[in-house]
Amino acid sequence: MDSATSAILSECQWRGPAGLPDHPCQPSHFCNVFITFFSGRTAHHRSTCLSNGVEKHGAEIGGEKPGAVWVRSACFVAASVGCGMIRLSVHSLWDGCRSLLSLALLKKRELFLLVVSIYTTAVAAQGFLYERKIPDLARADQDKRGELLRHWQQGDLVVLVRHVERCDHSEAPCLDVEDGITSRAVAVAAELGGDFKALGLELTDVYTSPVTRAMQTSAYMFNSKVPQQDWLSNCKEAFHDEIVRHKKPHRNLVLVTHSECMNNLQDSLALPAYRTPHYGESLFLTLADSTTNLKVMGSLRAPDWTAFSSIPEPVRLP
Numbered sequence: 001m002d003s004a005t006s007a008i009l010s011e012c013q014w015r016g017p018a019g020l021p022d023h024p025c026q027p028s029h030f031c032n033v034f035i036t037f038f039s040g041r042t043a044h045h046r047s048t049c050l051s052n053g054v055e056k057h058g059a060e061i062g063g064e065k066p067g068a069v070w071v072r073s074a075c076f077v078a079a080s081v082g083c084g085m086i087r088l089s090v091h092s093l094w095d096g097c098r099s100l101l102s103l104a105l106l107k108k109r110e111l112f113l114l115v116v117s118i119y120t121t122a123v124a125a126q127g128f129l130y131e132r133k134i135p136d137l138a139r140a141d142q143d144k145r146g147e148l149l150r151h152w153q154q155g156d157l158v159v160l161v162r163h164v165e166r167c168d169h170s171e172a173p174c175l176d177v178e179d180g181i182t183s184r185a186v187a188v189a190a191e192l193g194g195d196f197k198a199l200g201l202e203l204t205d206v207y208t209s210p211v212t213r214a215m216q217t218s219a220y221m222f223n224s225k226v227p228q229q230d231w232l233s234n235c236k237e238a239f240h241d242e243i244v245r246h247k248k249p250h251r252n253l254v255l256v257t258h259s260e261c262m263n264n265l266q267d268s269l270a271l272p273a274y275r276t277p278h279y280g281e282s283l284f285l286t287l288a289d290s291t292t293n294l295k296v297m298g299s300l301r302a303p304d305w306t307a308f309s310s311i312p313e314p315v316r317l318p
Contacts, residue, residue, distance in 0.1 A: 138308055164279045
């Protein structure tokens with residue numbers, strides 16, 4: 001580009017309306033190729049620029065191509081308008097994107113709150129339905145406690161007890177072998193056995209699963225070696241029938257077993273089986289001597305025996 005064209009470009013710096021700083025978009029950059037096209041290497045041109053919308057700037061350089069003046073003027077006007085439209089489009093696009101982003105974040109928050117609400121409601125509903133089918137005996141009233149004690153005294157109860165804390169699923173120190181119970185679970189098993197002794201074990205038969213954690217639990221519960229039954233660990237088939245077969249007339253049956261066995265039995269009885277029983281939790285069922293139908297009375301967690309035992313017996317009217 002020759003010096004004349006450079007002079008034109010330096011002179012043709014577009015300025016915005018009065019009082020405002022120069023527009024960041026320089027129309028001279030857009031017009032550079034057009035001025036070069038109309039100038040040539042030896043021609044002279046008249047530089048005409050628009051400033052503040054109406055003011056003309058320029059110097060007489062020559063006039064071999066008068067049409068170039070109007071082309072340059074049109075170019076600057078078009079470039080100025082184009083820059084303004086670009087700015088407007090960019091700002092509009094940014095405002096639109098920002099609005100969409102704000103809306104998306106708002107919707108995301110609303111969706112998150114909706115998911116949390118649904119989850120909380122589902123958990124509460126599950127707990128409510130579970131307790132309706134399998135009552136928590138720690139919250140039992142006097143009548144429920146009296147009913148359970150009567151069935152125990154009559155030898156009509158079957159109680160499934162989950163072993164206490166297993167070592168291979170805990171960070172607590174093991175009692176000895178890894179597939180056994182933890183050291184801290186010994187006290188839990190001993191206290192649980194004391195709770196059963198308080199009910200009276202004269203009319204009670206006890207069996208345990210042959211798995212180490214179940215054998216250790218039963219040993220610390222009853223201070224003796226408890227007879228083992230393979231079906232208490234392999235309980236996927238005929239578990240209900242085995243319980244009925246081992247239940248003797250007028251004698252309670254306590255079975256130290258596993259959570260999956262308890263869930264399988266609940267499922268076979270059309271009871272909720274989606275909650276894993278806690279360590280040391282007991283599931284109480286009745287089995288009258290003249291029937292083979294197990295009926296659930298409720299469940300009791302190991303730490304809740306104190307609350308259950310503190311419920312006063314119902315007052316018997318003469």
